[in-house]
Amino acid sequence: MKDQEVKVKLSEVLCRVLEQVTFAFSEPVSDTGKVDPAAEPFIEVTLKYWGASSGRVLLILPLSLSRQLGASMLGLDPDADDSADTQADAAKEIGNIMTGQMLTAVYGPRAVFNMEAPVVRELTAEEFFSILDGHQYVCNMVEGRPVIAVFVEAEGVHERQSTHR
Amino acid sequence: MAYNILIVDDSKTMRSVLMKTLSMSDLKLGEVYVAENGRDALDKLKEHWVDLVMTDLNMPEMTGLELIEKMAADGMLKSTPVIVISTDGSAERIDYLKQKGVRDFIRKPFTPEGIAEAVTKVLGVTDEGPRS
Numbered sequence: 001m002k003d004q005e006v007k008v009k010l011s012e013v014l015c016r017v018l019e020q021v022t023f024a025f026s027e028p029v030s031d032t033g034k035v036d037p038a039a040e041p042f043i044e045v046t047l048k049y050w051g052a053s054s055g056r057v058l059l060i061l062p063l064s065l066s067r068q069l070g071a072s073m074l075g076l077d078p079d080a081d082d083s084a085d086t087q088a089d090a091a092k093e094i095g096n097i098m099t100g101q102m103l104t105a106v107y108g109p110r111a112v113f114n115m116e117a118p119v120v121r122e123l124t125a126e127e128f129f130s131i132l133d134g135h136q137y138v139c140n141m142v143e144g145r146p147v148i149a150v151f152v153e154a155e156g157v158h159e160r161q162s163t164h165r
Numbered sequence: 166m167a168y169n170i171l172i173v174d175d176s177k178t179m180r181s182v183l184m185k186t187l188s189m190s191d192l193k194l195g196e197v198y199v200a201e202n203g204r205d206a207l208d209k210l211k212e213h214w215v216d217l218v219m220t221d222l223n224m225p226e227m228t229g230l231e232l233i234e235k236m237a238a239d240g241m242l243k244s245t246p247v248i249v250i251s252t253d254g255s256a257e258r259i260d261y262l263k264q265k266g267v268r269d270f271i272r273k274p275f276t277p278e279g280i281a282e283a284v285t286k287v288l289g290v291t292d293e294g295p296r297s
Contacts, residue, residue: 017274020274021273021274070178073178073182074178074181074182074185075185085177086177086178089176089177089178090178092176092178093176093178093179096176096223096252096273097252097273097274099252100251100252100253100254100272100273101252101254104254104255109254109255109256110255110256110257111255112255112257112258113253113255114223115223115252115253116223117175117223117224117225
């Protein structure tokens with residue numbers, strides 16, 4: 001699978017997971033030029049995987065959007081539970097589901113993977129741009145706010161779908 | 166007959182979603198217990214009678230797979246039905262889990278209907294109650 005095909009898969013998976021898990025409709029955008037990571041706090045969810053291949057998937061989104069998506073998952077008012085723990089937990093679960101779906105989409109249904117528990121941290125604007133620089137990523141907009149998925153394969157690992165079916 | 170169910174997932178959000186999904190179904194629920202990982206689940210299973218375990222796989226401390234293996238090796242717990250609910254969708258892993266006695270596998274994201282159908286099937290519930 002070529003890099004462009006991986007990006008298409010990543011975008012499809014991100015759209016589908018956001019819709020099915022959080023009931024949020026998202027629209028893919030071609031670049032992140034209008035995203036200002038200094039305007040509000042952003043968080044990054046990291047999921048490392050290994051097995052048929054290895055690498056990590058990152059999910060980056062504004063903290064406020066994570067809170068909104070988490071509330072949608074639970075059918076709650078977004079202000080009902082404002083704890084940082086709850087906000088991060090929803091983002092972790094979205095990242096977890098997205099990574100599982102992404103690995104199947106890229107490597108095929110027979111490839112076996114293990115995943116580490118997701119890790120969440122807040123990003124600075126500098127970190128935001130350095131992560132996107134040089135990696136494959138897609139950006140979908142949810143109500144004008146970005147949700148970015150980054151796919152980072154470990155170096156030297158290029159076995160994809162055709163070798164694992 | 167009301168059924169006691171144990172939900173095992175390290176995500177507080179997912180535990181809440183599953184509890185809500187079960188409460189909205191037509192199932193006659195008794196107690197719904199929750200555990201954050203396999204070790205916590207084993208403690209709950211020692212404390213309470215549970216008719217069905219619904220577990221995630223990727224969890225810290227003790228994974229769902231380790232929980233399933235420990236249940237299979239325990240004379241008291243090996244007959245307790247287990248449904249796995251996970252992001253992991255590998256056909257090989259699903260085959261392995263079924264060899265270990267897992268009764269059904271649901272991939273995240275799931276639908277409420279999918280959860281209700283799997284629980285109903287595994288518990289053998291009919292409109293008249295449990296099958297004998």
